[in-house]
Amino acid sequence: MGFLGMRLNINFRPVQWSAGVVLCLCALFFVPVFLTAAHSADKLPLAAGILVNKAQAMAQKGEINRAVQLLEAFKAKQAGAGEKEIRQKGYDHYFIYFLLGNWYSTLDQAARAAENYKLSVKRLPGFSEAWLNLARVQYETADFNGAAESFLKGYDTSEAPKAIYLYYAAVCRFQAGGIKKNALENALAIFKRIEIDHPDEMTLEWKETLVNIYFGLDRYSEALPYLEELAEKSEGAKQKQWREVLLYQYLSLNMKKKALSYARFLTREDTLEPKWWKALCHIHLEDGRQEKALSALLVYGYLTPMDEEEKMLAADLYMSLEVPGQASLLYEEILRNGPDKGERDTVVKLVNALTLIYDRDRSLAFIEKGLAISRDKRLLRIKARLLFEDEAFEKAMAVYRELARIEKKPGQSLLMLGYCAMNLKQYNTARESFLKAKAWKNQKKPARQMLKQIDAFLKEKEQARLKGAGEEQP
Numbered sequence: 001m002g003f004l005g006m007r008l009n010i011n012f013r014p015v016q017w018s019a020g021v022v023l024c025l026c027a028l029f030f031v032p033v034f035l036t037a038a039h040s041a042d043k044l045p046l047a048a049g050i051l052v053n054k055a056q057a058m059a060q061k062g063e064i065n066r067a068v069q070l071l072e073a074f075k076a077k078q079a080g081a082g083e084k085e086i087r088q089k090g091y092d093h094y095f096i097y098f099l100l101g102n103w104y105s106t107l108d109q110a111a112r113a114a115e116n117y118k119l120s121v122k123r124l125p126g127f128s129e130a131w132l133n134l135a136r137v138q139y140e141t142a143d144f145n146g147a148a149e150s151f152l153k154g155y156d157t158s159e160a161p162k163a164i165y166l167y168y169a170a171v172c173r174f175q176a177g178g179i180k181k182n183a184l185e186n187a188l189a190i191f192k193r194i195e196i197d198h199p200d201e202m203t204l205e206w207k208e209t210l211v212n213i214y215f216g217l218d219r220y221s222e223a224l225p226y227l228e229e230l231a232e233k234s235e236g237a238k239q240k241q242w243r244e245v246l247l248y249q250y251l252s253l254n255m256k257k258k259a260l261s262y263a264r265f266l267t268r269e270d271t272l273e274p275k276w277w278k279a280l281c282h283i284h285l286e287d288g289r290q291e292k293a294l295s296a297l298l299v300y301g302y303l304t305p306m307d308e309e310e311k312m313l314a315a316d317l318y319m320s321l322e323v324p325g326q327a328s329l330l331y332e333e334i335l336r337n338g339p340d341k342g343e344r345d346t347v348v349k350l351v352n353a354l355t356l357i358y359d360r361d362r363s364l365a366f367i368e369k370g371l372a373i374s375r376d377k378r379l380l381r382i383k384a385r386l387l388f389e390d391e392a393f394e395k396a397m398a399v400y401r402e403l404a405r406i407e408k409k410p411g412q413s414l415l416m417l418g419y420c421a422m423n424l425k426q427y428n429t430a431r432e433s434f435l436k437a438k439a440w441k442n443q444k445k446p447a448r449q450m451l452k453q454i455d456a457f458l459k460e461k462e463q464a465r466l467k468g469a470g471e472e473q474p
Contacts, residue, residue, distance in 0.1 A: 045089055045090040048074070048089065048091075051070065052096070055067040055099065059103060064107060067103060068100060068103050068104065071096055071100050071103075072100070075091055075092065075096055077089070078091035092119070093123070097119040097120035098127070098129070098133075100116040101115075101117040101134070101137075104116060105133065110137045113137045114134060114137045114138055114143075117130050117131075117133055117134035121134065127157070128154050128157040128159070131151075131154035132154035134146075135148075135151040135154060135168070138150055139172060144172045144175040144176035145173070147172040148172035148186075149169075151165050151166070155169065161197075163201040163202075164201075166191075167209075170187040170191050170209070174187040184213050184216045185217070188213050188214075191209075191210050191213065204233060204234060207226045207229065207230060208230060210226055211227055211230065211245075214226075220249055221253060224249060227245060227246045227249060231245075231246040243266060247259060247263060247266070247279055251279075260283050263280040263283055264280065267296075272303060277297070277303065278297075278300045281296035281300060284296060290317055294321065297310065297314050298314065301314065308334055314330055315327045315330035318330065324353040324356035324357050325353075327353045328350055328354050328357065328359075331346055331349050332350060335350065344370060344373060344379075347367075347369065347373075347379065348370070348376065348378045348382075351366050351370070351382050352382070354366065355382065360386055363386065364383065367379050377406065377407060380399055384413075384416065388420065393420040393421075394424065396420050400413045400420060404417060404436075409440065410440075411439070411441075411442055412437075412440075412442070412443060414433050414436045414443065415433070415434070415437040417429075417437075418433035418450060421433060422450070430450070431451065431454050434448075434451045434454070
């Protein structure tokens with residue numbers, strides 16, 4: 001009996017983008033408020049410096065609102081002043097805006113903080129700290145494209161550029177466009193900068209993000225090296241997840257040798273995990289190794305209860321490997337668990353298995369159960385054949401008559417009906433059946449041969465009758 005072609009459903013899927021990676025930005029990049037030596041070229045004028053010191057003292061006491069009011073009042077003086085006075089007094093000094101940005105951010109006024117950070121970097125475009133804090137508040141106001149640009153500016157203007165600035169720029173770019181291809185391409189380009197400029201700083205978490213970007217671009221083969229590293233170096237539940245994804249990718253990319261080798265490795269490395277045995281079964285099935293597929297499936301069944309579909313697959317594999325006894329046990333178990341939409345098919349399979357182990361009585365019993373559900377043609381054919389083999393020709397005839405009525409191509413049933421009638425010496429019925437069977441291509445030859453035998457027999461019988469009648473005449 002040929003293999004029935006069932007397949008296991010393997011629910012391996014790529015890991016989806018996790019918003020948690022992005023949300024941790026909210027706690028980062030609040031740069032200290034003092035004026036750094038890097039920006040001393042544009043020193044605060046004396047009056048502004050005195051005011052800043054006073055405002056910082058207020059802020060240190062927790063009087064942030066008063067500090068803001070003091071700087072806002074000082075900044076407002078530029079409205080009636082000339083350009084020279086504004087510059088000399090420092091009314092619009094970048095550091096004034098920077099401090100206001102920090103304190104507005106502390107007061108959860110993200111929009112006003114962003115406004116002041118923008119004025120700060122406008123006055124001093126190389127002010128890295130202001131760019132980074134601007135990126136933070138832009139993220140808070142869902143301006144992800146703006147945040148990405150600001151992170152890049154913060155990186156490019158920093159005296160000691162850090163890889164994490166690029167990483168968050170990539171994350172924000174991704175957030176800005178979701179699954180749109182151009183957003184993903186932009187995020188990927190930023191990751192390439194990290195790999196070139198900071199190859200040793202790529203953490204596993206960052207590589208997870210990179211893998212998701214490759215997946216979003218359908219560039220699965222390029223994600224493989226990172227997937228392999230994640231599957232090897234991650235720990236605990238996360239490692240199992242990435243191993244699952246990697247195996248799925250090997251299968252999806254039709255890398256059969258890799259998939260087989262990796263599935264075998266996983267069953268050795270994590271022997272008690274059922275999903276690896278299920279995957280190994282699937283791989284063996286795809287390549288037609290039915291005996292090995294069954295072995296893997298049986299191990300899977302020892303580790304976790306099989307569902308009905310998996311039991312059916314095991315039973316079908318037993319049948320394909322000519323072990324009908326084990327197959328019959330599984331088919332019967334499936335039927336005991338209750339009716340389902342495939343019950344008729346299961347009954348047919350069970351009957352076939354029981355027939356092969358010569359358990360004809362149980363086979364006929366299950367046929368009757370199946371026929372009580374539906375007059376399934378497959379069951380009727382098996383019943384008729386078993387009755388014919390048991391020489392119960394009257395009962396077999398009744399079944400073949402029913403088949404001849406309901407089949408679209410009843411040639412074989414008509415032929416068998418004729419054989420039954422022959423065995424019962426119902427020659428007229430046999431002749432009628434063979435005449436009908438002769439109309440069908442596959443039964444034409446045997447039907448004609450039987451008609452010749454019937455005609456010859458009836459002719460011989462008639463001649464014998466006539467001869468006997470002649471001898472009786474005086």
